[in-house]
Amino acid sequence: MRARTSILWCALTLSASAATVSKVVITRSVDENSCAVPKAVAALDTSDREAFVWFRAQRLRPGEELKVEWLAPDGTVALDADYQDLPAAQSLCFATRLPIAGFGLAAQTGAWTVRILSGQKTLASSGFRMNGVAGGGSLRVNSVERTATAHGMELTVEGAGFTGIAMVHIAQYTSGSGWRYVSAAQPRVSTSNQLVADYSALPPAEYLVIVRNGDGQISRPVPFVVPTAPTGGYKLPTVAGEPWILTQGPYGTFSHWGRTLHAYDIAPRSGRCIVAMRAGIVHVHDIGAGQDHTRKTFGNYITVDHGDGEYSHYGHLATGTFVVSEGQRVEQGQALATVGNSGYTLGEGGGYHVHVQVTRSPAIASQSVPFYFDDLGKTGRGQSVIVSSNSSPKCDCRVRAGDSNVVTAVTPVKKTSTAEAPQFSGSVAFNQWWSNFVSVPSRAAAFEATLTWTGQDNGLDLHLMSPSGHHYAWYADPTGYAGSSSGPQQFLIPHPEPGTWRISVQGVRGGSAPIDFAVKTSGKTARVVAMK
Numbered sequence: 377m378r379a380r381t382s383i384l385w386c387a388l389t390l391s392a393s394a395a396t397v398s399k400v401v402i403t404r405s406v407d408e409n410s411c412a413v414p415k416a417v418a419a420l421d422t423s424d425r426e427a428f429v430w431f432r433a434q435r436l437r438p439g440e441e442l443k444v445e446w447l448a449p450d451g452t453v454a455l456d457a458d459y460q461d462l463p464a465a466q467s468l469c470f471a472t473r474l475p476i477a478g479f480g481l482a483a484q485t486g487a488w489t490v491r492i493l494s495g496q497k498t499l500a501s502s503g504f505r506m507n508g509v510a511g512g513g514s515l516r517v518n519s520v521e522r523t524a525t526a527h528g529m530e531l532t533v534e535g536a537g538f539t540g541i542a543m544v545h546i547a548q549y550t551s552g553s554g555w556r557y558v559s560a561a562q563p564r565v566s567t568s569n570q571l572v573a574d575y576s577a578l579p580p581a582e583y584l585v586i587v588r589n590g591d592g593q594i595s596r597p598v599p600f601v602v603p604t605a606p607t608g609g610y611k612l613p614t615v616a617g618e619p620w621i622l623t624q625g626p627y628g629t630f631s632h633w634g635r636t637l638h639a640y641d642i643a644p645r646s647g648r649c650i651v652a653m654r655a656g657i658v659h660v661h662d663i664g665a666g667q668d669h670t671r672k673t674f675g676n677y678i679t680v681d682h683g684d685g686e687y688s689h690y691g692h693l694a695t696g697t698f699v700v701s702e703g704q705r706v707e708q709g710q711a712l713a714t715v716g717n718s719g720y721t722l723g724e725g726g727g728y729h730v731h732v733q734v735t736r737s738p739a740i741a742s743q744s745v746p747f748y749f750d751d752l753g754k755t756g757r758g759q760s761v762i763v764s765s766n767s768s769p770k771c772d773c774r775v776r777a778g779d780s781n782v783v784t785a786v787t788p789v790k791k792t793s794t795a796e797a798p799q800f801s802g803s804v805a806f807n808q809w810w811s812n813f814v815s816v817p818s819r820a821a822a823f824e825a826t827l828t829w830t831g832q833d834n835g836l837d838l839h840l841m842s843p844s845g846h847h848y849a850w851y852a853d854p855t856g857y858a859g860s861s862s863g864p865q866q867f868l869i870p871h872p873e874p875g876t877w878r879i880s881v882q883g884v885r886g887g888s889a890p891i892d893f894a895v896k897t898s899g900k901t902a903r904v905v906a907m908k
Contacts, residue, residue, distance in 0.1 A: 395440055397492050397500035400431040411469040420476065422485065422508030422596060425549045426633065427474045429490045431500065438464040443493045444472045449486030449506075457629045473633050476506075477549070478584045478599040508596075515593045520585045520600040528576040529602070533585055536569050541590035544573040546583050547597060558583065578602045580736070580745035582637065601638075601746035604686055604734060610653045611708060612749050612764035613690060613732050615771045618647030622762050623729060626746065638744040639733035642762070644715050646835060646885040648850060649773035650730050651766055653688050653749075655707045656680040658700045659738070665695060665718040674731060674740055675719025678712050681738065689740040691731035692718050696854060699773055709768025711775070714850065798828075798894030799901065804836070804883040805890050811880040814899030816872050822898070823872035827881060828864040829893040835885025836893055838865040843875030876902050 403414040406428045414430050429444060440462045448454040457472045474481065485508050491501035515537035523530045533544055546559045558578070565572035571587065584597035604610070614620050624632055624641040632639050652658075658680055665675040674691030678698070681687055694716030700706055717728045735742040751765040802810045816823050827838040840848040848867060850857055856868040877899060883891055 395436045395494050396434050398432050400500050400502040402504045403428050406430050406471040419505040419507055424476050428471050430471050432469045434467050436462050445491050446474050447489040448484045478597045515595050517595045517598040520598050522600050531573050533571040538568050539589045543588045545586045548583050580604050603746040610747050610749055611751050611766035613650050613653050614764040615647050615649050616764050616767035619645045619761050619763050622760050635743050638746045641729050641731050643729040648714050650712050651709050651771050652706045654682050656682040658704045660702050662698045667717045673719040687735050687738050689733050709766040710770040711773045714773050798896050800895040803890035803892045806883045806886050808883045813876050813902040814897050815876050815902045816899045818874040823869040824898040825867045826864050826896050837882040837884050839880040841878040842873045
């Protein structure tokens with residue numbers, strides 16, 4: 377799920393008053409699928425896997441922003457989470473995660489405070505104690521480096537206070553059984569600040585290293601991951617050369633914990649088409665879902681079986697945009713569907729993003745496993761602009777594999793003749809908007825709109841807004857859409873709503889120079905002041 381999406385809805389009604397927080401709970405675990413109040417705790421240990429703050433906010437206004445801050449014992453903000461562009465709601469519940477065991481925050485023992493803010497105003501706060509041995513002791517692990525070998529793997533542990541009879545333990549945390557030790561080894565290289573030990577291969581997952589000295593001293597755990605094979609060949613699920621925004625990576629504070637711990641959320645900037653991260657057999661799940669704030673689901677999604685026990689999943693896709701079919705084999709970089717906001721999504725830009733994860737089981741709700749994008753590397757913990765190298769001649773989301781026909785629900789509108797005078801003309805640069813208005817008579821059989829421009833490196837979007845406020849666009853309601861990213865873009869709306877329609881053009885790709893365009897519709901120019 378995308379960043380800012382770990383909001384569990386209780387009810388949805390409009391409100392005009394300022395938000396309030398009625399209940400705050402510090403807990404070790406939360407139910408991600410409901411608003412059930414979790415069991416409160418007053419203290420946590422540095423060996424606990426994680427902590428959550430669960431709270432209920434009320435009387436939220438449209439576009440409201442809330443912020444959660446975790447204050448360490450020294451008063452500094454150790455971690456924060458921003459919830460932006462929230463919907464109007466009478467009551468919402470939220471859950472935000474603080475990782476503990478295996479992370480540096482575990483070293484800060486003492487009295488912690490969590491506060492929830494709206495702007496500069498503190499709406500509520502709560503406290504808890506972090507118990508355990510503070511950092512800086514004689515035995516500590518600073519870092520763990522894993523290297524694959526012919527017989528398994530080698531771990532190089534850097535730290536301090538190691539003795540000659542130290543043992544290097546590998547542990548794993550599971551929500552059902554807690555901590556369990558997976559393996560242990562006597563280091564073949566042992567100094568006071570470095571241990572090197574050999575192990576058999578482990579399946580892809582998150583693990584933690586714990587060093588035990590001969591005198592019984594035990595270090596705090598430090599995490600490392602065993603990803604899918606480094607040569608597994610995953611690439612970003614976006615078309616080569618297009619900039620997208622990485623909004624949440626693995627260990628995301630908002631929603632990437634538990635089964636989705638190793639997932640990525642990627643939001644559109646100029647591109648729209650989602651492509652296969654690796655080759656495989658497609659399983660499609662276009663269930664006609666739209667945005668749904670009542671259930672935490674992935675909406676419309678696609679699963680690709682890679683044939684080696686690994687499955688990649690692509691969630692929150694736009695319904696009606698799938699260009700692959702059940703059982704079809706796709707190559708890496710081949711178009712799958714258009715990015716959307718189906719299922720449980722929120723956030724800036726309407727929540728449009730793709731959620732991708734890899735599992736060792738065919739179900740999208742299975743436990744995710746660590747993996748790296750060959751064109752991204754080991755980054756992905758914060759927001760950033762990312763560009764894919766995932767190239768394929770089959771990367772067009774308008775075209776079905778092996779077919780040159782445009783995927784559309786209606787017959788494409790004929791291209792506007794260059795000799796024909798446009799109804800409207802204008803120019804916009806990147807991220808600028810232009811709008812005008814036309815009237816559609818009662819009982820019209822169809823409403824046509826065509827946007828044309830020049831320049832293959834430029835990109836514009838055509839938007840139609842009906843008199844009642846219904847939004848037609850490639851990512852909203854694509855009814856009648858037969859457009860192209862390089863022009864023309866066209867709509868043919870059957871049995872349109874009568875009245876005044878707004879026609880808008882947005883610059884979505886190009887440089888700083890304005891892009892000239894022309895618009896022609898079957899409607900009559902309305903007497904409304906144009907906007908730019």
